[in-house]
Amino acid sequence: MTMAEPLLAVRGLRTVFPTRRGLLAACDGVDLQLAAGEALGVVGESGSGKSVTFLSVLGLIRPPGRIDAGEILFEGRNLIRLPAAALRTLRGRAMALAMQDSLSALNPALTIGTQIVETILAHGLARSRAAARDRAVELLHCVGIPSPDRRLNDYPHQFSGGMRQRAMIAIALAAEPKLLVADEPTTALDVTIRAQVLDLIDRLRRERGLAVALITHDLGVVAERCDRVMVMYAGQVVEEGPTAEVIARPRHPYTRGLLASLPSLEDPDRPIDAIPGQVPDLTHVDAGCRFRNRCPLAVELCMQPVELRALGANRLSRCIRAEAVA
């Protein structure tokens, strides 16, 4: 990777939602960088803040939720200060989102073709409806939908799950964005179809320099597809580094716990160790380490604030005992 300005840089991002029990910081002090052509895996369980972080980047946090602190630099421009109209142009045009649930992300009352054509026209990427339609055929072809000119007239329910997911990626890619946020894009898909969708995203990254943030709970998918991984827990980044290294030598007890809780096909009888306990209530967290109540390595000092710190050239860990994680 060159030292050039990253496509996306997030610093100190804090996004909050008011709840009956108090203010909930769904992501709290998140830093990240993503370069063009890079695939970053974002791993964490429900409530870890992985989706909220990227919905914040896309400007999709609905009130009363709000971005409370931090900056989001996209090609050097701070998106938080950008007026709504400018952000809208950027969103969909330069940044796109592919969601988990393609059935609810697509409009059931419009044909697949209409939805792609509308997207192309809304961003002014074609001069006429006919030109937009040609482009739509090309996009569906590119995501591997057979006989795309005929399938354009189909409604979402006439597509299979895998085809819908790919159609949604086609819509997300209609404006040739620079950043694709793929939020659990394949969770609802079966293994054989999942591989096809991930292959497609991979190819676009290599051929067009698309930056991809792959948000998932599946470490296996990240291992295969992402050079770098960021592990989130309770609203914070707890570990980051090259995927192969993080998997081989985790430097945070939570990452290690996640790895130990996965059954392995190669060694199916290996006992799996669940992480005991539960994620803390995010409306009532103190300044200390958020994993300490479930951590086998926890000591008194873990009640103090813990910063994300560098371990060597390209590893980060939010654990004071990172060196003791084995």
Next chain:
Amino acid sequence: MSALVEAVGLAKSYALRRSVSQRLARRPVPTLRAVAGVDLMVMRGVTLGLIGESGCGKSTLGRLLLRLHKPSAGSIRFDGIDITHAPERALRPLRQRMQIIFQDPYSSLNPRRTVREILGLPLALHAGLQGAEAEARMLAMLDRVGLARAHLDRYPHQFSGGQRQRIGIARALILRPEFVVCDEPVSALDVSVQAQVLSLLRELRSEMGLTLLFISHDIAVVAHLAHRIAVMYLGRIVEEGPREAVTRRPAHPYTRALLAAVPRLDRPGTPAPRHLGGELPSPLTPPPGCPFHPRCPEAGPRCRREVPALVAVPKSDAHRAACHLLAGGVA
């Protein structure tokens, strides 16, 4: 070892409604064959894992074995008793011996009932237990699944997903059944919680001597629990055998493709080399011959004509697969 559950030629078809235009054109009523002729035995004390992609009929098969659905053809025996056409009244005494754990702990528990009511109902209905006796049984069960006395009078929404699944497990096991169908019991849970529930199921299985049908799309999860594995595709069992044989020496091209597509942690940066193309065909219009032939890299002319039967895999014990490659070739 005896078979606790046995299915022969089991099938389930659903007649779909015709649209107005189809009626006017006098088109035949379309039927969906969810399960298309399954022969299967679950031996007492054995966990049979059932894997397959969504829509392959694995959940329908699980429910058929419990006679929650009426089969369209074939027969089911439970502990030697033919229950294929047994009326509900005759099934009643058997119900407590066979139970089910559902996938979604959010929708499978009645939100208006407390844990006490959820667990109390089967006890009152099937075991005739009430009052202190029932409560003692509930508390013992709750304790066993890792919940406390204080949880007894709470409602499902007051629990996390993992805790709800524990309630689902408690409900299924409180009558001390012999046979339990686990239908994707951990698919809706986070990985760390999934591991807690899997470990719990493993412990309870050996303590209570349970026979399980464990349905999942996650092969690693299935391999962790199952002694034997059956692979389903478009309503049919395409391979069945001991866990090691199926995962290490798969005999059916579909099983091989499934295993190859599992993302692995031990070789970062290298996606599985060859992926299966195409889509699962619609069960409304299954392809002729072998249901897998349109996606099979090894298909030949025979595969387009003839449905392959489950045959013994050569040099592999108690291992069967439905592929012409094992029985005279595909030409």
